Structures are given as C-alpha cells and as structure tokens.
Amino acid sequence: MTWSVLLAALGIGVVATVAWLLGRPRAGATASGPADGFAPQLRGYRMEQVDAVVDALEARVAAHDRSIAVLRGEVPVAPRSGPEDDAPPPPPPPAPPAAPTTVAPTTLAPTTVAPTTVAPAGARRPAPEPFRRSDLLAPLAYLATAAYVLSGLLAAPFTGHLSQGVQDQQAFEWYFGATAHNLATFSNPLFSDLQNFPEGVNLMANASVLGLGVPLAPLTLLAGPQVTFILVELLGLALTATAWYWLFRRRLAVHPLAAALGAGFAGFAPGLVSHANGHPNFVAQFLVPVILDRVLRLAEDDARRVRDGVVLGLLVAWQVLIGEEVLLLAALGMLVGGSVLLAHRRVDLRRLLPGVGIGAAVTLAIVALPLWWQFAGPRSYGSIWHPPAGNDLTALWGRATRSLGADPWASAAVSMNRTEENAFFGVPLLLVALVVTVVLWRRVAVRALAAVVVVACWLSLGEEVTVAGVATGIPGPWALLEMLPVIENVLPTRFTLVAVPALAALLALGVEELRRLVAHSADHRAAGLVTAAAAAALVLLPVVPTPLVVDPRAPMPAFFSGGAWRDWVDEGGSVLAAPAPWVADTRALEWQAEARWGFPVVAGYFVGPDSSPERVGQYGATPTRLTQWMAEITESGVDRRASDGEIEAFQADLRAGRVDAIVLPDARPEAGALLASLGDAFGEPAAHTGGVYVWDVRAVTDVAR
Structure with missing residues (x-):
C-alpha cells in the first residue's frame, strides 16, 4: 500500500510537471493582448470616424472568416506567386485624431484564431490558444483512469502480476533489471548474459525498452523492477493521453472538452489497455504526438529548419530506444495522412524535407550502432515466424475483453490473445467516424484522417479475410507486405493501433461540430457543450476500460x-x-x-536465433x-x-x-x-x-x- 501511495504521488507530480511545461507561455509567443493591456479612456468620435472604423472591422471579419475557411479546406488556397506573398497585409490607415468627449467607448477584446490540423502549404499557422490552469484537469483525469485500470497491480506491486499477459510482465521486469545491472556494473547496455547463460541475450533484438530502462535505472536499483514496470505502465497510459490532448489543443480548432474526450480515447483505447497486460513498449506512446507535431512544424513557413530538425531527430532516436514497432506504425500513419495532404497541396515538400533530412541525420548518428548491434551483433536473428495474426473483420466493431460489459469469451474467439486485442472500436465510434467524414468531407484534414483509418484497418486483416472466425477465401492485403524486410516481423493485427489517434481526432472534430450546432441553434453555449459531452459519452461507453486482471505470483523462496x-x-x-x-x-x-x-x-x-544457419x-x-x-x-x-x-x-x-x-x-x-x-x-x-x-x-x- 505504501508503494501505491508513493507511485500515485510521483505520478501526479510528473503529469503536473509535464502539463505545466507544455502549457507555459513560450518566449516570444503572441499574447492575448498588448503588453500594457487596454487602458480605460474617455473619448468620442465624429460620425465619419465611426463609419471608417466599422468598415475596417467588417473587412477584418471577412478576412478572418476566409482564413478559417481556408484552414478547414472549404476554400482553395490561392497559388503563391513569390516570396512577397508571405508578407502580412498592410495595416489599415489610422483614423484621424478625434476630440475627446465624455462618452465612454466599448472595450474590444483581441480576437484569437484556433489552429487547425495542418496549415496550408506556405501559410503561417496562427498562434495556438494559450493553455490555462483548467487544462490540468485532463492530465489528472488520465492519471486517475490509468490508476483505475492498474488498480489491482497498484494494490499488490510485489505479490501480484498481470496474469492475462501470461509472463510478459516478468519479461519486461527482467529487461529493466538487466539494464540497471549493466549500468551499475559498467557493462555493455546492449547485451546481457543474466539469461540464457553463457550465450546471453541481445537486448536490442528484444523489446528491452532501453529508452525508459536507462533513465529509470536508479529507481530499479532502489525499489526493484516491479516498481519500475508499474510506473512505466501508469505514466505510459496517462502521458500518452496527455500528449494527444496537447496536440489536439494545438492543432485542432476544438473546445478543450472535445480535445480531452478524443485524447482520452487515444490513450485508453481497447488496444492500448490490452497491451497494458504486459507490453509497456506499446503503452508508452507519449512521444508519437510530439513527433507528429514536430513534423507538421517543419512544414510551416516560419519553421527553424536546423533547430526543429535536430529536435525531431532526438525525439525519433528516443522513440527507437523505447519501441521501434510503435515508431514504424506511426510512420505508416503519417505517410498515409501526409500523402492525402500532399495530393491537396497542403504540404510543401520543399519546406519539409530539409528539416526531416537533418532529423534523420541526428537520429542515425545516435542509433546507428544500436541498430547494427540489433541486426548483426551477437545473438541477433533474421526473421521470426508468427502464426496468422490478422484481425477478424468482426473485431473492428466488437467489444474487447477489458471493456465495460463485454463478453470475454466472444472477444477471445476473434483475437490472438488478451494482449493483442488491438481493434474492438465498437459500433457507435465507427458510425460517428463515418458521419463526421461525410459531413466534414470538404476539409482536407478529415479526408487524411479517414484515409489513415481505412488503410490501417485494411492492412490489419492479414493474409486472408476472416469473419467471425470463418475464413472467406478473400486474400488480405498482408500478402503484399509479408516478405518485406522488417515489416515481415510486424503482427498485422497491430496496424489497427495506427487508426486509434485518427479515430480520436475525428471524434474530437465531431464533438466540436455538434457543440457549435447546438449552441447556435439554442443560442446557449452551455447547451451545446452539455449535449456534445453527453453524445460523446454514449459513443465511448462501449470502449470504457475496466481494471486489468491481477493474480498472485508464485511464492518467493x-x-x-x-x-x-x-x-x-x-x-x-x-x-x-x-x-x-x-x-x-x-x-x-x-x-x-x-x-x-x-x-x-x-x-x-x-x-534469439535458433541453431540453423539462417x-x-x-x-x-x-x-x-x-x-x-x-x-x-x-x-x-x-x-x-x-x-x-x-x-x-x-x-x-x-x-x-x-x-x-x-x-x-x-x-x-x-x-x-x-x-x-x-x-x-x-x-x-x-x-x-x-x-x-x-x-x-x-x-x-x-x-x-
């Protein structure tokens, strides 16, 4: 119980610190108003001056509406004719001076423009709406949800284990322990002979999570690998949802509640909760939204190519050392979505590629040796055989084992095991994604998100399409990819994890549109917010997670x-x-x-490798x-x-x-x-x-x- 309290306190501190770092004002950021504020003044204006001001305001409103339409993809972007197009429009001429009177004018609050998913090619993205203290509620809610999902393990950190993951938890605890032991003894961090003695184990060729095991080595040596495992799972779930919330707040023009609901699904989707049974490398995806944001940043007009490219390279290198497969899946999603944006000229490769090239060089400089060790070092291996691992078609809309009110036997019938229930989105969420796609089809970003969902789910079907456990004889798309190097080792069912954040973004956009529609119709903002929140709750009800199963460990001699x-x-x-x-x-x-x-x-x-020459x-x-x-x-x-x-x-x-x-x-x-x-x-x-x-x-x- 003591460790549970300490972990909860540490988790709250980490999430609060991260949320503060992400939400603090950046140097040089545009404030919501002038530095000295709006000082109250008593002035009067002649009628012609009032008309001039009204005309200027109407022109600004029209320009603002057109900018929003362009960002949403409802109006085509005007072609760029040269560098001078990047210059902002000249300010309206100042009004002539007016004589003071005793009339008090109305104070005009500055207008801010919420960012969209991606800016048009060559356009400057408007400054994101500043984060507020209320934004801390989302990370805290995510931390509480993660603690609820892992409540059984938090209650018995040393005597319980996640039994539905078979022995995967113990395997990752060993990785954390071996990494800490290597650092404490100044041994090779990429290899260990604590298992499979005396031949040893290639840690890079295993899911050793070095990117987390190394910084957490002091905790492992002090408290044990069991505590490290729980902390990684707890913060992995909470920080992944928090990172998507941060991205949605920055890049989607949605209400914070819509962003919170979408990010909550992205962090606690059935696939991630399923992997929480023993795969912390798939749970800790908090770098993926940050990497995506940095890629989008490089496509913007005012990006600093070298600095932003170096940051991207460092993030990607860290993700390689946390989980290469997660990075591969994320890259696939960005490739699909980016292709749609590129086809609609919403991404300028001339701006994007130099920064990406710098990032790739930085990443390669850091991980070149570990990757060589993984594929050519001692105890490395070529490929590994897996049984057919495609998603059953019914798994796309089914209910996962650890979802509220689900039938575990029905879930087991259409999935590999309890750690690989990667789909199970539920019928309501898929219907909402379809409706949002149809209604908002004019938005290029929505088309890109829909393409990611369709391609990811399609690839996840494997070599042959099965329906309710019955093979249909229809070949799946995996037959085209299963012989590609590296890709061949990926389980097809995991491709649905790519669809999770895309569905989350579509959900957030749908909630926002419903909120605006109801608020406009009822002429009441609160009515729109309550209606949208209630509708989202009904949609997400089939995927609400339940606590993971924890059973006693074997007694320690x-x-x-x-x-x-x-x-x-x-x-x-x-x-x-x-x-x-x-x-x-x-x-x-x-x-x-x-x-x-x-x-x-x-x-x-x-x-590890078998005894064959291959x-x-x-x-x-x-x-x-x-x-x-x-x-x-x-x-x-x-x-x-x-x-x-x-x-x-x-x-x-x-x-x-x-x-x-x-x-x-x-x-x-x-x-x-x-x-x-x-x-x-x-x-x-x-x-x-x-x-x-x-x-x-x-x-x-x-x-x-």
Whole structure:
C-alpha cells in the first residue's frame, strides 16, 4: 500500500510537471493582448470616424472568416506567386485624431484564431490558444483512469502480476533489471548474459525498452523492477493521453472538452489497455504526438529548419530506444495522412524535407550502432515466424475483453490473445467516424484522417479475410507486405493501433461540430457543450476500460530472499531452475531480481536465433536434453528414470551451462515427480532449505572452467 501511495504521488507530480511545461507561455509567443493591456479612456468620435472604423472591422471579419475557411479546406488556397506573398497585409490607415468627449467607448477584446490540423502549404499557422490552469484537469483525469485500470497491480506491486499477459510482465521486469545491472556494473547496455547463460541475450533484438530502462535505472536499483514496470505502465497510459490532448489543443480548432474526450480515447483505447497486460513498449506512446507535431512544424513557413530538425531527430532516436514497432506504425500513419495532404497541396515538400533530412541525420548518428548491434551483433536473428495474426473483420466493431460489459469469451474467439486485442472500436465510434467524414468531407484534414483509418484497418486483416472466425477465401492485403524486410516481423493485427489517434481526432472534430450546432441553434453555449459531452459519452461507453486482471505470483523462496544462494553459486557459475525458465514460466527471473542479479540462469524468456544457419528467431533458448527432459516431466506430472546415456548428456549440458546448482521449489505442483526424477539422475539433493531442493553439481561442471 505504501508503494501505491508513493507511485500515485510521483505520478501526479510528473503529469503536473509535464502539463505545466507544455502549457507555459513560450518566449516570444503572441499574447492575448498588448503588453500594457487596454487602458480605460474617455473619448468620442465624429460620425465619419465611426463609419471608417466599422468598415475596417467588417473587412477584418471577412478576412478572418476566409482564413478559417481556408484552414478547414472549404476554400482553395490561392497559388503563391513569390516570396512577397508571405508578407502580412498592410495595416489599415489610422483614423484621424478625434476630440475627446465624455462618452465612454466599448472595450474590444483581441480576437484569437484556433489552429487547425495542418496549415496550408506556405501559410503561417496562427498562434495556438494559450493553455490555462483548467487544462490540468485532463492530465489528472488520465492519471486517475490509468490508476483505475492498474488498480489491482497498484494494490499488490510485489505479490501480484498481470496474469492475462501470461509472463510478459516478468519479461519486461527482467529487461529493466538487466539494464540497471549493466549500468551499475559498467557493462555493455546492449547485451546481457543474466539469461540464457553463457550465450546471453541481445537486448536490442528484444523489446528491452532501453529508452525508459536507462533513465529509470536508479529507481530499479532502489525499489526493484516491479516498481519500475508499474510506473512505466501508469505514466505510459496517462502521458500518452496527455500528449494527444496537447496536440489536439494545438492543432485542432476544438473546445478543450472535445480535445480531452478524443485524447482520452487515444490513450485508453481497447488496444492500448490490452497491451497494458504486459507490453509497456506499446503503452508508452507519449512521444508519437510530439513527433507528429514536430513534423507538421517543419512544414510551416516560419519553421527553424536546423533547430526543429535536430529536435525531431532526438525525439525519433528516443522513440527507437523505447519501441521501434510503435515508431514504424506511426510512420505508416503519417505517410498515409501526409500523402492525402500532399495530393491537396497542403504540404510543401520543399519546406519539409530539409528539416526531416537533418532529423534523420541526428537520429542515425545516435542509433546507428544500436541498430547494427540489433541486426548483426551477437545473438541477433533474421526473421521470426508468427502464426496468422490478422484481425477478424468482426473485431473492428466488437467489444474487447477489458471493456465495460463485454463478453470475454466472444472477444477471445476473434483475437490472438488478451494482449493483442488491438481493434474492438465498437459500433457507435465507427458510425460517428463515418458521419463526421461525410459531413466534414470538404476539409482536407478529415479526408487524411479517414484515409489513415481505412488503410490501417485494411492492412490489419492479414493474409486472408476472416469473419467471425470463418475464413472467406478473400486474400488480405498482408500478402503484399509479408516478405518485406522488417515489416515481415510486424503482427498485422497491430496496424489497427495506427487508426486509434485518427479515430480520436475525428471524434474530437465531431464533438466540436455538434457543440457549435447546438449552441447556435439554442443560442446557449452551455447547451451545446452539455449535449456534445453527453453524445460523446454514449459513443465511448462501449470502449470504457475496466481494471486489468491481477493474480498472485508464485511464492518467493527464502533461499533467494535470505541470501542463502551465495553458498551454492560461485563466481562465473549459474543456476538451473527445475524446470528451466521459458515463455510460460519465468519464476527463475524473479529469483534473480530478488538476489539483485547476483547470478545468471540457464535458458529463459527472450527472443534469439535458433541453431540453423539462417538464424531464424525463436522464443526462448533451444532446449537441451536436460531441459527438455524436465519440461516433459513437468507437463506429465509423472517421474521418469534416466538412462546412463541420458545422464551423460545431462552432465554435458550442465558443463555447457556452467551450472553450479540445480534448484527445485518445493511448492511446485510437480515437485514430487521432479524430485524423484532428478534424485535418480543426480542423487539425493544436497539440501532442502529456504523452500527449495538444491543439487550441488559443481563437482561435475568445475572441470569445464
């Protein structure tokens, strides 16, 4: 409970700090009025002066309306004839001086123009509406929602785990721990032999989240990888929604409530909540909106190519080290949306490409070595096989497992597993997106967003279109992409994650249009806001998340928590768990964290090359005779007698793994069968202490060192 309170306080502090940094006034930003304000004066005007002022105001209103129409795509942009077109129109001539009278004039508040999604090519984007203190309510609401989704884990950070992610949480906790251990011991941050000893694991070739594990290493060393995992998930959800809120406020001409509702869906869509079961690399997408904003910034007339390009490069490099697949999906969405904008001449490549080139150079300078290590370094691999992983067509409008009132069995029937429910948008949201697209079709930005949704959902269908689990025989679009390098390793179902922010933006635009329509019809602003909020709530009701399932972890043996393991493992030796750790059983990795990574383990849960010359990727280590034998006993629950030939092979496996101790937890359901079998192969255990049976095999393996 103490850790829950500390995490909540830390989370509130981080979100509030980020929101303040994003919302603070920028140096040189246009204020809402003159620096000295509007000083009250008593002046009078002659009638001809009043007429001149009225004419000037009407001209400004007409120009303002035309600017809004251009930004919305309702009026074509006039072609640019030269650099002089960028100059602002000359100010109206000043009115002649007037004699003062005793009449008090009406004070005119300055008019601000809300930004749209993207400015026309060559146009300066109007200054965004300044953020207010009320904008902090959205990040705080997102943080509260994230805490609600992770409430079970916050209540039991060390004794509970997200069971619907199988052992993915433990795998990422190990990545955080290995990264912190590497930094503390000045070891190679891209490699670790704490798993799969002695061959090790290529961290860059795994989803090791180095971009978060490195800055959070002090927390990992101080509080443990379990706390780091929870913090990344908690802030990953909250900051992702906050970042989309920030982008929508900057780039969409919508009310803050509309931006908050759209960003809330972008941060807590069923796909992201599904990945929260154990994939923090897909949860922490808070850099994607910032990267998108920087790309749009480079297309603007007054962009600083070098500075903005360098910032973009730094952001992209950081995202590479957090999650390359998220960056790849984001790039696909920007490519599709950007193509629509380019076709309508809303993006000027001559302005955009120089800054993008500078950003690419900065990114390459930072990540060139890590990427080489990933694809050509030790324990790298080429491609990895996945089963058919396209979305069932009905999953696009279905209900996810962790959505309010959903049927988990119906969700399971049309998805890979509980961490890959990437679609499940619900019928109301898709209908709203369709209506918004039709009604606002004249806006080029809406066309771009609709194209992103359609292309992403289309690609997610995989190699063959299936409907309610039945193959239709209709080939899917994935057949055109599955042989492309890098792309071939992406699960097609994840392409629907690209559609999430596009649907969120369409929702925000729809809420804003409804608000304006009702407010205009009823001549009451509050009526429009309440109506739009109520309608959005009904649309989002089918995708409201529920808390993730948390189950107890396996008990931690006192053998590791008390430090007794030090008497059984020498420098350069390793521990072999019985059975060996693999995808579905990673308790040995938890022992390691409890022992502060003081010993390596044989086998594990990671991605590495198989034993073929093609270096095809596989999950876990290639089984040895001994690990396979223990796995078969564990599965059957029946003890087996090893032959003399098998015992010789087992001893060779122990020497290859430099094993000092075989450890069997006595609380395992299969402990009796494993105890009898291992006792037959290696003799009676040397000790039964701290909740484990221990076989000291150093006499067998020391000759190999």
